[in-house]
Amino acid sequence: MFSHLDDYYCFAMVVEHGGFSAAERATDIPKSKLSRRIQKLEEYLNIRLIHRNSRQFSVTDMGMQVYERAKVMIEAAKSAEDLVQNLSDTPRGTVKLSIPTSMAQNEFTKILPEFLNRYPEVRLQLVISNRRVDLINEGIDLAVRVRTQLDEDSNLIIRRFGISEQHLCASQAYLNQYGTPSTPEELETHRILSMSDQFIQQSIELKCTDGSLEKVQIQPVLLGSDLIMLAELAAKDCGIALLPDSVTTDKIASGELVYVLPDYHAQHGIFHMVYPSRKGILPAVRVLIDFLAEKLTEECEIVLT
Structure with a gap:
């Protein structure tokens, strides 16, 4: 059926314009090609669609019924093209x-x-x-x-x-109570809030501004895979968290959090x-x-x- 869609179109154009010559002028499809297409469609359907001779053109009753349904197919195709065209013109x-x-x-x-x-x-x-x-x-x-x-x-x-990048952050109140680490090794004795929820004993690798790397063992007091929660808990004096800058920028600016070991960072991804x-x-x-x-x-x- 789908291989004959062009045939249905040619047939509909001939009926719509009232003859082969008028359809040729409207579509720029030669009369000979229109005639071949319709003949091919008649052979496929095994019915007569058009009575035609050198001086007369008429559509059979069955041809009119086929024409009405062919119009529906053509309108549906035009609607699909209009939809794509509209989507192509304006973001929606x-x-x-x-x-x-x-x-x-x-x-x-x-x-x-x-x-x-x-x-x-x-x-x-x-x-x-x-x-x-x-x-x-x-x-x-x-x-x-x-x-x-x-x-x-x-x-x-x-x-x-x-x-x-990620940086170590804590509230100033926490640091006032537990002390401010001056070296990565001192993190081993601090209350750490960790993003990883797989192991109690963990290690973090920190990179200094001079390019050196420090790997530190930590034992978190809290494990959780939600960065926003960790940032909130750190701001509420619960411990030190290694957090991406995208999460902590506002809290650093407001003073809710401060950087710990500001010369060190870790790659987040x-x-x-x-x-x-x-x-x-x-x-x-x-x-x-x-x-x-x-x-x-x-x-x-x-x-x-």
């Missing part, structure tokens, strides 16, 4: 975006209002999770990630923003964005990609090296 529709939990609660609460105001016809479906989503199989248009290694999937395009490398990306996805590249790069200048 739903974009599915995956972002880590901490970024959803920090950077994205600051930048998304501007995007939504700028593109009122775009709707965002946020997948807020720290797990590594499968963009292709889960139908994700775009994912923002912080990972120690970049994806190697050839089906994905990667835009790298920078390296996200590579801050990047990934999206499927397929042609014909919809404008709504394209403008979001460009917007995030602009805004997150600005953030990188503040919190990333």
Whole structure:
């Protein structure tokens, strides 16, 4: 059936314009080709659609019924083309975006209002999770990630923003009570709040501004995989936490947290964005990609090296 769609179109054009000559003028399809197409369709359907001779043109009763249904197919095809054209002209529709939990609660609460105001016809479906989503199989248009290694999937395009750093932070009240460490080794005796929830005894590797590395054994008093929670607990005098700058920037600025061993940091991961490398990306996805590249790069200048 689908191989005859062009035949239905030619037949509908001839009926709509009242003859082969008029249809030729309207469609720029030669009369001979229109005639062949209709003859082919008649052979396929095994019915007569048009009575024709050198001086008369008329459509059979069955031909009129076929014409009415052919018009529906043509209108549906035109509607599909109009839909694509409209989507291609103006950013609109739903974009599915995956972002880590901490970024959803920090950077994205600051930048998304501007995007939504700028593109009122775009709707965002946020997948807020720290797990590594499968963009292709889960139908994700775009994912923002912080990972120690970049994806190697050839089906994905990667835009790298920078390296996200972590620093040790605590409240000034905690440091007043327990003392301020002057060397990494002194962390072994402090109350540590840890992101890892797998082992009680852990080690952290810190890099000094002079390039030297220090590996320190710690015994956390609290384990939890939520960065926002750890930042809040650190601000409430519960201990020292190693946190990404993107989470602590506001609390450092307000004085809720202060840096501990400010000459040392740890790498949190590579801050990047990934999206499927397929042609014909919809404008709504394209403008979001460009917007995030602009805004997150600005953030990188503040919190990333």
